[in-house]
Amino acid sequence: MILSFSLCALNAAAQTLSVSAGMVKLEEMVGGLETPWAVGILPDESFLVTERDGRLLYVRNSQVEGVSGVPKVAALGQGGLLDVTISRNFNQSREVFLTFAKPQGDGAGTAVAVARLSETGKNLQNFRVVFEASPGGTGGRHFGSRVVEANDGTLFVTLGERGQAEKAQDRSNPMGSVIRINRDGTVPADNPFVGQLNIEPEIWSYGHRNPQGADLDARGRLWISEHGARGGDEINQPRAGANYGWPVISYGTHYSGDKIGEGTTKEGLEQPVHYWDPSIAPSGLLVYSGKLWPQWAGDIFVGSLKFDYIARLKGDPMHEAEQIRSPETERVRDIVEAPDGSIWFISVGQGAVYRMAPAK
Template sequence: MRSPAPALAGLVALLATGCSGDTAASGSLGPATAESDDGWPFVVEEVDRLEDPWAMAFLPGTGDLLITERTGALHLRDAGSGERVEVGGVPEVVVAGQGGLGDVLPAPTYADDGLVYLSWVEEGDGGTGAVVGRAGLETGDRPRLVDLEVVWRQTPKVDGDGHFGHRLAFSPDGQHLFVSSGDRQLQDPAQDTTNTLGTIVRLTPDGDPAPGNPLADEGGAAAEIWSWGHRNPLGLELAPDGTLWSSEMGPEGGDELNLVEAGSNYGWPEVSDGSDYGGGEIPDHAEGDGYARPARSWTPSISPGSLMIYRGDLFEDWQGDAFLGALSGEALVRVDLDRETAGDAEVFDTGERIRAVEEGPDGSIWLLEDAGAGRLLRLTPAE
């Protein structure tokens, strides 16, 4: 990981063929607490630092912020004071490799029942696997989770500590919970719909297979599946119009932004715009190959670790656009979305691995840097 430059600099338009961190302009967010540069359309403010952050979510009605750390801590940050306290009652998690505490998301009914959803990695028969649970969040001087229950498990559990996925998203009507499930670095299960590895599943809020899923008649794990042929989908977001998008890590190259549609097979490991590790060739996506093509792909890799679709008013020109946090690319990547089409893209070279991107209640854009930097940053328009 390179050292941050002393000030903000540089904004690069990405070519249609994609980008990597190597092609982005020099400069980074650096040690800024609140500064901007003539080339940047926003001011960057550092508001906190954490050890190993992974995900964040704002609580409806209060603007307080929940932040997970992969090592198992859940934090609640007060919107007014900025004070951050650790939340009790968090489940025991397996911390190894890419595994640990994952995503956090308030339930659509949070204002009425205080429910939040979490994902994490657990150990069980056969190895490890991702889990989704929900619990009531008690706030106050000593916030804690209560009545935690597991609503979904990735199947089967296998050996290894990579490609869990476990990002969460609710449909705009609150009736469906989507969960991304990585291929656990096993590849072939992503083409086998008798398991949920390498899939995106659609559930009811209680964790049952959602009625109307494309493979519902097959029962078992297949009844949960919305789409399959995924490698490591670490971003998951629904646009206001209900379209579902996912950002996905490819192998060497071939990172993807996908419009996720019911019953579609996204091709992994049969096709990819990247190459296998060690130089092995994989056929590229092509018309007529029977697989859904990515709306956009990147070679060399940017390693997208998160996805947000902007809805706010502060950055009016960016309404409806996708924002990806790039890990190896050390960047914030914006992609112009027009309903079901991904258009031009640009990259803001941050000089640090961006683990998560979220929109604040006021329309500001918040970033979490990955372990090793761990800053929580707030972006607002430059004057």
């Protein structure tokens, strides 16, 4: 595969930054990217990067290769090639999970695929779609699209409501929900709505607007970040069968300034663990292990697309304890932890992947 653009060399000069845990260095791992969306770090710290228009890149030892075998995507508005997640048993299976906007006639639906990455990293093998939100709609908004492998091997996938707010309360379709599926796409028998008429059995939780961040904590619980409208961005901890309220309740307003739904609370609907007003446009979410910075163990890191920083959240009630901000944090789209405990993030504004580690 020949790339039609130039990529910068790895390991450019690192920048130092003072944060609450001390001095850190921000090292550019790859630059020259076009609308990067997700990064997945392999056990040997080579890595994969998705670009929304449909390119998957493999980066190893300062070399960048295009990966073949990537599906055709609907690069429509916010849609395209989206998340990439490395399987827990990658050393044995070499499997990766991808999410993307799958073309569906005049529209597109969020799809989940599993494939084997070749030993060279240059192609995907045995590619198969294991879930497809159909029909997904004709608009180009709110695909959600993070995928997380749970401790039991099932997959949590976040799905936006595709700009059709009422769909988030309609369980006959999966839009505006977190779904839970087995690795082969089948439905786990203990999903909360299995066997109930007119409800999609993949649904784990619903009433979500556009969740674009997801991770597990040390106890294996799922956490997500999701975009509100004008205000009302949220952090939630989705529970089986729970309704998170969109668009019946919200801490935001419509972009016109009009009230959303019935207010901020209603019996039977879940409250967010944290919300932002004004909106920060949250994308990517990491629950940090504490491996390199023990004082940050269990803290949640979320990228801001709007205000160009990484938010660190902690406590009960949860609050934004720190804003990590530098030229490198321009429109942070994804944030993940590497095997060595360093924090990697994507800057869409800089077209780059960065690694944050303690400065020596």
